[in-house]
Amino acid sequence: MSEVNKERRQLLGAGAAVASLVVAPGVFLVTAGKGRADEEAGEAGPQWGKVRWGMLVDTAKCSSGCTQCVSACDKENHLSGETLPTSSQWIRKMELTDRETGKSYSLPMMCQHCDNAPCVDVCPTGASFKRWDGIVSVDRHLCIGCRYCLMACPYKARSFVHHPVTDQNPDVPRGQGCAESCDFCKHRIDEGQIPACVEACGSTGGGALLFGDLNDPKSEISQRVATIATLQVRADLGTEPAVRYEGIL
Amino acid sequence: MSSVVFREIESRGKGYYGILAALGVVILAGLAAAYNMETRGHIITGMNQQIVWGLPHVFAVFMIVAASGALNVASIGSVFGKSMYKPLAPLSGLLAIALLVGGLTVLMLDLGRPDRIVTVAMTHFNFSSIFALNVFLYTGFMTIVAIYLWTMMERRMNPFTKAAGVAAFIWRLLLTTGTGSIFGFLVARQLYDSALLAPTFIVMSFAYGLAIFILVLMAAYNWTGREIGDVIMMRLKKLLAIFIAAMLYFVAVYHVTNIYYAERRAVEAWLLLHGGIQTELFWIGQILVGSILPLVILFHPKWGKSRAMIASACGLVIVGGLIQMYVTIIGGQAYPLVLFPGMKESSTFYDGVVHPYYPSGYELFLGLGGVAIALFIVAVGIKVLRFLPESLEDHVVRAHHGEGH
Numbered sequence: 090m091s092e093v094n095k096e097r098r099q100l101l102g103a104g105a106a107v108a109s110l111v112v113a114p115g116v117f118l119v120t121a122g123k124g125r126a127d128e129e130a131g132e133a134g135p136q137w138g139k140v141r142w143g144m145l146v147d148t149a150k151c152s153s154g155c156t157q158c159v160s161a162c163d164k165e166n167h168l169s170g171e172t173l174p175t176s177s178q179w180i181r182k183m184e185l186t187d188r189e190t191g192k193s194y195s196l197p198m199m200c201q202h203c204d205n206a207p208c209v210d211v212c213p214t215g216a217s218f219k220r221w222d223g224i225v226s227v228d229r230h231l232c233i234g235c236r237y238c239l240m241a242c243p244y245k246a247r248s249f250v251h252h253p254v255t256d257q258n259p260d261v262p263r264g265q266g267c268a269e270s271c272d273f274c275k276h277r278i279d280e281g282q283i284p285a286c287v288e289a290c291g292s293t294g295g296g297a298l299l300f301g302d303l304n305d306p307k308s309e310i311s312q313r314v315a316t317i318a319t320l321q322v323r324a325d326l327g328t329e330p331a332v333r334y335e336g337i338l
Numbered sequence: 339m340s341s342v343v344f345r346e347i348e349s350r351g352k353g354y355y356g357i358l359a360a361l362g363v364v365i366l367a368g369l370a371a372a373y374n375m376e377t378r379g380h381i382i383t384g385m386n387q388q389i390v391w392g393l394p395h396v397f398a399v400f401m402i403v404a405a406s407g408a409l410n411v412a413s414i415g416s417v418f419g420k421s422m423y424k425p426l427a428p429l430s431g432l433l434a435i436a437l438l439v440g441g442l443t444v445l446m447l448d449l450g451r452p453d454r455i456v457t458v459a460m461t462h463f464n465f466s467s468i469f470a471l472n473v474f475l476y477t478g479f480m481t482i483v484a485i486y487l488w489t490m491m492e493r494r495m496n497p498f499t500k501a502a503g504v505a506a507f508i509w510r511l512l513l514t515t516g517t518g519s520i521f522g523f524l525v526a527r528q529l530y531d532s533a534l535l536a537p538t539f540i541v542m543s544f545a546y547g548l549a550i551f552i553l554v555l556m557a558a559y560n561w562t563g564r565e566i567g568d569v570i571m572m573r574l575k576k577l578l579a580i581f582i583a584a585m586l587y588f589v590a591v592y593h594v595t596n597i598y599y600a601e602r603r604a605v606e607a608w609l610l611l612h613g614g615i616q617t618e619l620f621w622i623g624q625i626l627v628g629s630i631l632p633l634v635i636l637f638h639p640k641w642g643k644s645r646a647m648i649a650s651a652c653g654l655v656i657v658g659g660l661i662q663m664y665v666t667i668i669g670g671q672a673y674p675l676v677l678f679p680g681m682k683e684s685s686t687f688y689d690g691v692v693h694p695y696y697p698s699g700y701e702l703f704l705g706l707g708g709v710a711i712a713l714f715i716v717a718v719g720i721k722v723l724r725f726l727p728e729s730l731e732d733h734v735v736r737a738h739h740g741e742g743h
Contacts (some may be wrong), residue, residue: 136390146386172686174386174693185681198685203451207526213469214462232381233459234450237469239390243526245675245687249390249450250379265379266450326525335677 139220141204141223142273143303143331144287145310145319146196150297153195156182158298161289162199165274167258177248179271180286185337194337197286197298200225200246200271201322208238208247208270217268220281222275223303223331232267239268243323244330246270273300303331342425342734344491344724347562352391354561354721361714368707371700372447380450383701388693389671393664394448397705400546400663401441401712402476402517403539406510407547409434409483409572413510416486416503422573422735425727426555427503431487432719433551434510435480440712442476444704468519475513482506491724514540521670528605529670534595538588542659545581549632549655552578556649558720559730562600567732568643575648579636582655586629608692609665616669621659628658668695 140303162180163170172178180199186192192208202225209225209277216231217238227238247270254263260276274284282288283300290298301310313319319333347354374382385392412430415423446455463470486502489495518539524530552574559566593610596602609616632651634641641647672693677683683690720726727734 107368174388174688176387178387178687181685181689183683183685184675185678185683188680188682198687198689203526207524207609209464210466211469211471211523212464213467215464216458216462231458232451232463232719233454234452235469236390236450237520239387239522240671243675244677245387245689248387249380251379251386253379253381263450267452270621300735323526 103178122338138222139304139305140302141331142202143223143301143314143333144273144284145299145308145313146332146334147297147299148194148334148336149198150295151195151197152295153182153184153193155195155294157289157294158182158197158286160284162271162292163256165277165285166261167256169252169261175251177250177252177269179246179248179269191194196334196337198244198246198322200273201244201328201332202273204329204331205327207241207243207326209236209326211241213237220275222278224275224278225270226272226275227268229262229264229267229271231268232264234266234268236268242270243326243328343728344425344428344588344726345728346722346724347558347720347726351367353598354717358714358717361710361717364703364710365707365714367703368444368705368710371703372452375448375700375704376452384695384702385698386693388688389668389695391667391671392614392695392703393697394444394704394708396660396663396666397708398441398444398448399517399520399667400660401437401444401708403514403543403663404546404550404659405434405437405441405543406479406514406517406540407543407545408437408551409510411551412486412490412546413503413507414577416490416500417507422570425730425735426551428487428490428725429555429558429720430551431483431490431506432725433554433716434547435483435487436474436712436715437547437550438480439715440708440710443711444708445597447704448701450737455574468516469522472513472516472520475509475516479506479509479513482509500540506551510543511540514543516742521666524676526549528596528602529609529666529671529673529677532592532595534588534592538585540594541581541584542662545578545585545655546659548574548578548581549659553649553652553656554716556645558726562726564726565729565731567730567735569732570730570733570735571645572643575636575642575651578652579633582629582633582636586625586633589624589629601676601679608673609669613669613672613692616665616672620665620669623661624658624665627654628662629655632658671695 090292159180159182160170162168166179168177168179180197183196183198185196202223204223206219206225209219213235214231214233216228217225218228219225234249236249239249247268249268250263250265253265257263277284287298287300290296299310299313301308303311303314305311314333317335318335318338319335321330321333383392409430411423412427414420415427446452449455459473463473465471482502482505486506489499489502515536518536520530521530522535555566593606597606609620611617632654635651636642637645672695674690674692677689
C-alpha cells in the first residue's frame with residue numbers, strides 16, 4: 090500500500106470514528122424517545138403520527154370581551170389567573186388591529202403544538218418534548234429551568250413558574266423553577282374528553298373553538314381545514330402549528 | 339522558553355491576602371444570592387415572563403465570551419509562531435479557564451432548578467440543542483486548555499505545545515460560535531436570528547479577552563514589583579485597537595443588514611433611535627465608552643504611551659462589553675415578539691409592548707460573585723504555580739523574540 094493510501098485510510102478511519110461518536114448519542118436519543126412515547130401510548134395504543142390533535146379557531150365567533158377559555162384553563166390547571174408580569178398564562182386573549190385598515194380581531198393564543206417545535210429543538214435535556222399524538226409538553230422532572238424554550242417560542246406560549254405553586258391538580262403537576270405551557274389538557278384527552286378551553290367556549294362562549302384529529306380525514310376539523318382558508322401563525326417560520334385560525338386572512 | 343524564567347509571585351504581604359479576602363466576600367455574597375434564588379424562586383429577581391434571561395446571563399455570557407478571548411495571547415504565540423507572546427501564554431491559559439469557570443458558575447446557579455445540574459443536565463442530552471452541545475464545548479475547552487498549560491509548564495511536554503495550542507485555538511473558535519449561536523438560532527426574535535452573531539461574538543471575545551488579559555497582567559506585575567517593557571505593551575495595545583475596530587465593523591454590518599430588511603426596520607428604529615434606556619446604553623455605553631473612547635486613547639500619540647491610559651482603555655472595553663451584552667441580551671428580549679405582522683397586538687400577557695426590566699440586587703451579586711470566582715482562581719493560580727515570567731522587560735522579551743526566529 091502506498092504511503093498516500095495509508096494516510097488516506099487512516100484519515101478515513103479517524104473520520105469514521107469521530108462521526109460515530111457524534112451520531113451515536115443521537116441514535117440512542119431517537120430510540121429512547123420512541124420508547125417513552127410507546128410507553129405513554131400504552132401497549133395497544135396508537136402509534137407515532139397516527140393521531141395529530143389540532144385546533145381550529147373561528148375568529149368571527151370569538152368576541153373581544155369574552156375570556157371563558159382563559160378562565161376554564163386557569164381552573165382546570167390550577168393556575169392563579171393573575172396577570173402580573175411574572176404570572177404563568179397558558180392561554181391568553183389577544184386583541185389585534187390591522188395597522189392599515191383598522192379592522193380588529195380577537196383570538197386566543199396558546200401553545201400551537203408545532204410539528205417542528207423550536208422549544209423541543211432548543212431544550213438541552215429533552216424535557217420539552219412532542220408526544221406521539223403531536224402534543225408538545227414539558228416533562229417537569231427533566232426541566233432544569235434554563236428558560237431557553239421561553240426564548241425560542243415564536244408564540245410566547247411558554248411560561249416559567251416564578252411563584253410558589255400550591256393547590257395543584259394531581260393530573261397536572263407543576264413545579265416552581267420549571268417551564269410549562271398548554272398541553273391541550275392531555276390528561277383529559279387521554280380520558281376521551283376535549284380540552285377545558287374548547288368545552289367552555291362551546292358551552293358559555295361563542296363556540297369558536299373546534300378540536301379534533303387532523304390526521305383523521307373524517308374528523309370535522311380535517312374536513313373544515315380542507316375546505317376553508319385558515320392561517321397558521323408565523324407560518325413563514327416553518328414550525329407547522331397544529332392550531333389554525335380562520336377569518337383573519 | 340529557556341531565556342524566560344517563570345516564577346510564582348512572592349506575596350506574603352497583607353495586600354495579597356487582603357485581595358483574596360475581598361474576593362472571598364464577594365463570592366460569598368454571590369452564593370448567598372444564589373441560595374435565595376434557589377430557595378425562594380426567581381420571583382425575588384427582576385426577571386419575568388418577558389425578560390426571561392436577566393443580569394446573571396449578561397455577566398455569564400460576557401465571561402464565557404471573554405474566556406475564549408483571553409486565550410488569544412497564547413494562541414498567537416504557539417499557533418501563529420509569534421514567539422514574543424510565548425512568555426505570556428501560561429497566564430493567558432489560566433485566565434481563560436478562570437473566566438469560563440466564573441461564567442459557568444453564574445449560568446448554572448441562575449437555573450430554575452440548579453439542583454438538577456448533575457442528576458439531569460449532565461445525564462440527559464438533546465443534541466439538537468446548542469445548549470447541550472455547549473456542555474461539551476465548555477468542558478472540552480477546560481480540558482484542552484489544561485493540557486495546553488501542562489505542555490507549556492512541564493519541560494518534558496514542551497514538544498507538544500504547538501499541537502495542544504492548535505487544538506485549543508480551534509476549540510475556542512467552536513466554543514464562541516456555540517455561544518453566539520445561542521442567540522443566532524433564535525429565529526423568532528428579530529434582534530437575534532442572524533448567522534452574523536457567531537462571528538460577531540468571536541470578534542467580541544478577542545477584544546474583551548485581551549482587555550482583561552492586559553489589565554490582569556499589569557496588575558500582577560505592578561503589585562509584585564516586576565517589570566513589563568514597552569515592546570510587549572505596545573504590541574498588546576495595538577492588537578487591542580485592531581480587535582475593537584473589528585468589533586465595531588461587525589456591529590455596523592449587523593445593524594445595516596437589519597435596516598435593509600423592511601420587517602426589521604421597526605425594531606432597529608427602536609434600538610437605535612427611540613428605545614429609551616436601551617438606545618442610550620447602545621450609543622453611550624457600547625459604542626462611545628466601549629469602542630470609540632478606547633480607540634481614541636490607544637491611537638492618541640501621547641495617551642497611547644501612558645500605562646495608566648492604556649489600562650483605562652482596557653477598563654472601558656470591559657465596561658462597554660458588559661453593556662454590549664446587556665443591550666444584546668436584555669434589549670433583544672425587551673422588544674415584543676411579532677406574532678401577526680402588520681397588526682397592532684395587545685393582551686394580558688404583555689404582547690405588543692416593550693418590556694421593562696429592573697434587575698434585583700440578587701442578580702447583580704450573583705453576577706459579581708462569578709467575576710470574583712474568576713479573579714480568585716487567577717490570584718491563587720499565579721501564587722502557587724509558575725504562570726508569570728519573572729520579568730517582561732524589553733531586553734528579556736527581545737532576547738526571547740530573537741531566539742524564536
